Amino acid sequence: MGTVTVFGLCAAAVVGLGLYGVIANPQPLRKIIAFNLLGSGVFLLFGVIGRRGAVAGIGSDPVPQALVITGVVVAFSATALAIALLLRLFDTAGPATLDSDAPTRPRPDRFGG
Amino acid sequence: MTEFLTAAVGFILAMLALGLVSILRGPGDADRVMATQLIGTGGIAALLLLGTVAGVPAAVDVALTLALLATFASIAFVKKGLSRFEADGTASTENE
Amino acid sequence: MPAPATLLATTADGHLLVLSIVVPVAGVLLSFVLSERYVRQIALAVMPVGAAIAMAILLALPRGDGFIVYLLGAWSPPLGVALRADGLSAVMLAATAIIICAVGVYAAADSPPAAGSRRVPFAFWVLLMAIWAALNTIFVGGDLFTLYVALELLTFAAVPLVSLEGRADTLRAALRYLLFALVGSVFYLMGTALLYGLYGTLDILLLSHRVSAEPGVLIAAALMTSGLLAKTALFPLHLWLPPAHAGAPAAASAILSGLVVKGSFFILLRLWFDVLLALPGFAAAQILATLGAGAIVVGSIVALRQDRLKLLVAYSTLAQIGYLFLLFPLALDGQGRLDTGPALAGGLIQAISHATAKAAMFMAVGSIYAGLGHDRITGIGGTARALPLSVMTFALAGFALMGLQPGGASLAKELLLLETARTGQWWWAGALQFGGMFTAAYVLLVLVHALSPPDQPVALAARPRRGSDLAALALALCSLLLGLLPWQPYLPIPYALESKLFGVESLVKSLITVLGGTALAILLSPWPHPLVGTMAWKDLARVLGPFRRAGLGLGGLVERGDRVLRQWPVAGICMLAVTVLLAASMFGAD
Amino acid sequence: MSIATAFEIMLAAVLLGLGIWTIVVRETFSATVGFVAYGLLVALIWVRLDAADVALTEAAIGGGLSGVLLLGAAARLRDAEPMAEAAPGKLLRATAAALSVLTTATLAGTVLLLPDPAPSLAPASVANAWATGLSNPVTNVLMAFRAMDTMLEKVVLVLAIVGVWSLAPDSAWGGRPGPRHRADPYGVLAFLARLLSPVGIVVGIYVFWTGANHPGGAFQGGAILASMWLLATMAGLADAPPVSSRPLRLILVAGSGLFLIVGLAGLLFGAAFLSYAPALAKPLILGIEVAMVLTIATTLGLLLSGAPERSAEPWAP
Amino acid sequence: MRAHVAARVSVASRAAWFLCLWLVLAGATLDDVPAAATAVGAATWTSLRFLAPGSSRLSPRALGRLVLLFLYHSIVAGADVARRALDPRLPLRPGFVAYPTGLPPGPRRNVFATLTSLLPGTVPAGDQNAQIFYHCLDVERPVIAELAAEEEALVRALYND
Amino acid sequence: MSLVRDMISIAAVSAGAFFFLAGTVGLLRFPDTLTRLHALTKADNLGLGLVVLGLLPQADSLRDALKLVSIWLLGLLAGATVSQLIARAARQGGSIR
Structure with a gap:
């Protein structure tokens, strides 16, 4: 069991946690946080793959590292945009949820509880 | 030496985990925010030790960044977290 | 699909692929700087240029064996990134150009734009060009x-x-x-x-x-x-x-x-x-x-x-x-x-x-x-x-x-x-x-x-x-x-x-x-x-x-x-x- | 099991614990704090994975900016908490959990069964480093081999700004973003900002500059600079500029714009779009990075400030 | 004229501090000169903008004493907190103490509060008029006297104008 | 020589680890927010300081050593100010009193 194994498993678990959170956490902010967790898991996956590609002199393949840095930038801007949307929604409509429909329609019945 | 330092990192990490368990439970928000401060200090120590163990000089730079920025969560908390008590966070807090 | 060797070098009209991305990106950046007053003019100037590039790719493609390739920075894959266009890309590029232009004309003729708001037209035109750039990148990436x-x-x-x-x-x-x-x-x-x-x-x-x-x-x-x-x-x-x-x-x-x-x-x-x-x-x-x-x-x-x-x-x-x-x-x-x-x-x-x-x-x-x-x-x-x-x-x-x-x-x-x-x-x-x-x-x-x-x-x-x-x-x-x-x-x-x-x-x-x-x-x-x-x-x-x-x-x-x-x-x-x-x-x- | 592996297992366990806390805890504020702590800790894993460039990025983003962004939002939204919709039913949650576990298991299996020896572009990137004269392989990938992705990512940042600004009420368009922060000029926060900001500026520029040859780079440095600006803003020592300001907009596109211009110069006079003549490569890349660090710092700062909320009244300290 | 000179000295000394920081971080290389100049310039400018140069003189000897006192205090502080934490009886008598300070509100009082937050079992938790409120782990300790000693050392080291 | 250095390192890092332990115990045992704040900032900053002290003999150069010290100073500044901010917040928020 080495670095790659431990953190590979860790990355996969973080991905699973993020997925569950994105689906099951009801508040939009929690979904945004869970998305960040999910993204972090995927980046760790890249990190593990980069670590596997280590050669003499370089501890980690630089290409996955570069991809992760690009990905982090994108994920952070996405988070900022999502939060700006959420705060604006809160200002216009009060407590914000994602699961209400266009205003002309009645609220759908809950499914499964 | 390497083993000793690695064990030290492990020990600090364990203390970190225990501390987290205690303060994340609360009860107040201020307790929870202290978790970030705890991770900040413990993380810096762990990074410095790790950098020496693994011979990664850049770990020191990472620790430097953490030292610079680990306070930010607490700052954001006192800025905005108080707004439900006071109209304007720190201003009213500091001019009692 | 042909052998990799033929597709791992820049072909004759390769720069067209670059231009198809660069022109709308330049439009985005320019209109962001020049702000609300010029954004519509810039978009309307970018559209014919972009359309011409798409048509040029359409015309160039049959000449080049049905493929156009461009190696960015002259680095060949796997280290570098290549742009490639085939028939699929070419027709999508052309269709996108036509639709963007039509929507652009539709929106431009809609004056005064959105009742006095300067925010809406600014965002709309910048984002329109950004969508174009993104789609073109998708088609030739x-x-x-x-x-x-x-x-x-x-x-x-x-x-x-x-x-x-x-x-x-x-x-x-x-x-x-x-x-x-x-x-x-x-x-x-x-x-x-x-x-x-x-x-x-x-x-x-x-x-x-x-x-x-x-x-x-x-x-x-x-x-x-x-x-x-x-x-x-x-x-x-x-x-x-x-x-x-x-x-x-x-x-x-x-x-x-x-x-x-x-x-x-x-x-x-x-x-x-x-x-x-x-x-x-x-x-x-x-x-x-x-x-x-x-x-x-x-x-x-x-x-x-x-x-x-x-x-x-x-x-x-x-x-x-x-x-x-x-x-x-x-x-x-x-x-x-x-x-x-x-x-x-x-x-x-x-x-x-x-x-x-x-x-x-x-x-x-x-x-x-x-x-x-x-x-x-x-x-x-x-x-x-x-x-x-x-x-x-x-x-x-x-x-x-x-x-x-x-x-x-x-x-x-x-x-x-x-x-x-x-x-x-x-x-x-x-x-x-x-x-x-x-x-x-x-x-x-x-x-x-x-x-x-x-x-x-x-x-x-x-x-x-x-x-x-x-x-x-x-x-x-x-x-x-x-x-x-x-x-x-x-x-x-x-x-x-x-x-x-x-x-x-x-x-x-x-x-x-x-x-x-x-x-x-x-x-x-x-x-x-x-x-x-x-x-x-x-x-x-x-x-x-x-x-x-x-x-x-x-x-x-x-x-x-x-x-x-x-x-x-x-x-x-x-x-x-x-x-x-x-x-x-x-x-x-x- | 070696002591290093034991340590790694513990690190992973603490991280996962924080992740679980983030997902399952009832209160949004606690979850947010948990995630911020997670973001600080994840930098350790990146150091352990020998990816110091990424570790710096995660420390700068996860440590400073994400915390401010998420905790600020959590504080502003907390009144909504009791009224937010109920959690999905048990059946749905169980299904989601089962499918997530399945995904995790599959992913873990796949990662563990990846081929050995692993394919790697590390040798190729080292072999081609001569072309830029920089010895940080990650910077070489970002600025030369995959320059296109980096340039497009900078355009993404511009679009994120456009997106956030587009949420402004029409009356505030062109005005200053976010609420004006006020703080006691003699308070602790202002004191910290007065002392820390200049130090942070030196550190930010150092992290950026060292990125040419050591871990670091424009994004990491820019994130640190943005944090310092944010600190000064929160302490009431500085204010966001109005979004209609022309110099501001120039700075916001400087990175991608210069990248584009240098790229086009390569197309016209050099080997290809985004290629650098070997003699000029280093100054050109550094020039682009200088522009990028300015752009990134400003962009990140403005992204955190949010949509314009105030008209562009002159600011008096 | 003297104020002018003093301001110049203040600018130079701050720039020197930031240059030292840069040298510690990056080392001394000729290639780094443009970046170092930018960093030092930007930091000095920001620092001067946020914190106007003071008029007081440093006293090196007193400063050395302050540093020693500070180090000593932080060790005692840590040891004291550690002792209380590990003591099975948990000897805590927490509460607030109001300390009357002679320092004006502003950087001086901030510096004092920050330093004393490292004293055994005290954390400043706000101030009002000429009083700073300290939260103490043990209110029966002679907190006020210790704080007064600290204030005196600080004034002697930094603010002897 | 190297043995002496290692001994110093081991002693200092162990002492640092002890303060981390004390801080954590304080976090677990102290009754309220403000008392825990004492435990967090005091003991941890000392712990960090001792770890830094322990790593100084291992540093390759004077510059690296100074870098470590400046990280500790930054940590101290951050800890001291944050403890004040949180203490104010806790006092204001009424979770004490």
Whole structure:
């Protein structure tokens, strides 16, 4: 069991946690946080793959590292945009949820509880 | 030496985990925010030790960044977290 | 696909590919700096240039063996990133240029823009050019990670368009769209990570030579596919589409519905037809097409039950996206692997045909909305006389979409039907026919309402905008004439087909589509029919009564099911389930 | 099991614990704090994975900016908490959990079964480093081999700004973003900002500059600079400029714009779009990075400030 | 004229501090000169903008004493807290103490509060007029006297104007 | 020589680890927010300081050593100010009193 194994498993678990959170956490902010967790898991996956590609002199393949840095930038801007949307929604409509429909329609019945 | 330092990192990490368990439970928000401060200090120590163990000089730079920025969560908390008590966070807090 | 050596060097007209990305990007940056006052002029200057580049690529492609390649920074893959254009890219580039220009003219003629707001036009024009840049990158990108960045560029440009009007429901729609699309991209990114871990490259061409059917690849394929499906809004991952596309301003809806969903669809085609050729695609293709068929049924039935025109058109997009996915099983060759044959060509032509027609439709609906001040379907009686150009645009676009000759959709349908016969999958022929009929149903429904005499004289809230309406009409005409274009240099199309387009047989087919559509509209639409009260209707109603009741019951059921599926947790679970299903099907076949 | 592996297992366990806390805890504020702590800790894993460039990125983003962004939002939204919709039913949650576990298991299996020896572009990137004259391989990938992705990503940042600004009410368009922060000029926060900001500026520029040859780079440095600006803003020592300001907009596109111009110069006079003549490569790349660090710092700062909320009244300290 | 010179000295000394920081971080290389100049310039400018140069003189000897006192205090502080934490009886008598300070509100008082937050068992938790409120782990300790000693050392080291 | 250095390192790092332990115990045992704040900032900063002290003999150069010290100083500044901010917040927020 080495670095790659431990953190590979860790990355996969973080991905699973993020997925569950994105689906099951009801508040939009929690979904945004869970998305960040999910993204972090995927980046760790890249990190593990980069670590596997280590050669003499370089501890980690630089290409996955570069991809992760690009990905982090994108994920952070996405988070900022999502939060700006959420705060604006809160200002216009009060407590914000994602699961209400266009205003002309009645609220759908809950499914499964 | 390497083993000793690695064990030290492990020990600090364990203390970190225990501390987290205690303060994340609360009860107040201020307790929870202290978790970030705890991770900040413990993380810096762990990074410095790790950098020496693994011979990664850049770990020191990472620790430097953490030292610079680990306070930010607490700052954001006192800025905005108080707004439900006071109209304007720190201003009213500091001019009692 | 030719040997890698020929595609790992820059070809003669390669710089055109660079320009197709750089020009709209430069437009974005320039208009961001020069701000609100010049943004429209810059966009209108970028459009002809961009269109000329797209046409130049279209002309250059046949000269270069059907491929154009450009190595960015002169670094060759796997270290560097290549841009590559083939026939698929070229026609998509051209179609995108045409649609962007038409929408641009539509929006530019719409003056004064959005009642004094400087914010809306600024955001709209900048984002329009950004969408163009993102789409062009998607069409010519030769690297899976570059495609990811382009995909995100597309999302970042599309989401603010949804919420331009700033109402709470559009903000909610935009947030939902953003979050679901982000989850989709993360899935795509996960697959990319696995592929890099397996083969050490993300270059599409290199991967196509290295990929074999190993477990890791199957999982990567399942993850990437379902991520892209979420971004394309294929049923049942469509929760975000109807409110987003219906809530945006008309010009933005036209772009979102016509073009943006095609971006992720195109990557899906690249993935399956270029990267994953070695995979056992049979079961996965059947699943995709089944979801597509589901989309056609659900999207069309729910569309027929909408009371607002914009929502109807948005749900029609849902159905049309499903139609696109019917190409997958029809592209299978004898060994159950995907093949770039007529089915792919048909699917792509259908995508272009839908892009043009749907953009035109949304613009027409936007004009109707602006003219009447509302878009309730039951209240549009008399519109045909008051706003003839808009109704005509809607009609022409609708005819093109339902597969009347010589529209692109009819050519696509012929191609796909040809492949159902070749591969012996007759059941998809039924889905294809039904898709056409459903389209006919909601187009006819709207037209009948628009043509019926009004209850009271129509009072226009705003004067019709001639320039805008002409742009929309031109686009609709474009869609209706797509079947006549010479596609052969770019897409594999059997020669025999074009002569068949105007035969008696095709006329009969059209008639069947229209009649079937009429029947479906009567059976499934809950709205009081404009013909109610005439003698013929009473007779008809007696005969059809029980059927109509059954149809409406079914419709209600489908609508309720659709509402359940559009709840966030359900949609999320569906996404995971689709991933698992795809992976399991491929493992089963392996 | 070696002591290093034991340590790694513990690190992963603590991280996962924080992740679980983030997902399952009832209160949004606690979840947010949990995630911020997670973001601080994840930098350790990146150091352990020998990816110091990424570790710096995560420390700068996860440590400073994400915390401010998420905790600020959590505080503003907390009144909504009791009224937010109920959690999905048990059946749905169980299904979601089962499918997530399945995904995790599949992913873990796939990662563990990746081929050995692993394919790697590390040798190729080292072999081609001569072309830029920089010895940080990650910077070489970002600025030369995959320059296209980096440039497009900078355009993404511009679009994120356009997206956030487009949420402004029409009356505030062109005005200053976010609420005006006020703080006691003699308070602790102002004191910290007065002392820390200049130090942070030195550190930020150092992290950026060292990125040419050691871990670091424009994004990491820019994130640190943005944090310092944010600190000064929160302490009431500085204010966001109005979004209609021309110089501001120039800075916001400087990175991508210069990248584009240099790229086009390569197309016209050099080997290819985004290629650098070997003699000029280093100064050109550094020039682009200088522009990028300005752009990134400003962009990140403005992204955190949010949509314009105030008209562009002159600011008096 | 003297103020002018003093201001110049203050600018130079701050720039020197930031240069030292840069040298510690990056080392001394000729290639780094442009970056170092930018960093030092930007930091000095920001620092001067945020914190106007003071008029007081440093007393090196007193400063050395302060540093020693500070180090000594931090060790005692840590040891004291550690002792209380590990003591099975948990000897805590927490509460607030109001300390009357002679320092004006502003940087001087901030510096004092920050330094004393490292004293055994005290954390400043706000101030009002000429009083700083300290939260103490043990209110029965002679907190006020210790704080006064600390204040005197600080004034002697930094603010002997 | 190297042995002496290692001994110093081991002693200092162990002492640092002890303060981390004490801080954590304080966090677990102290009754309220403000008392825990004492435990957090005091003991941890000393722990960090001792770890830094322990690493000084291992540093390759004077510059590296000074870098470590400046990290500790930054940590001290951050800890001292944050403890004041949180203490104010806790006093204001009424979770004490």
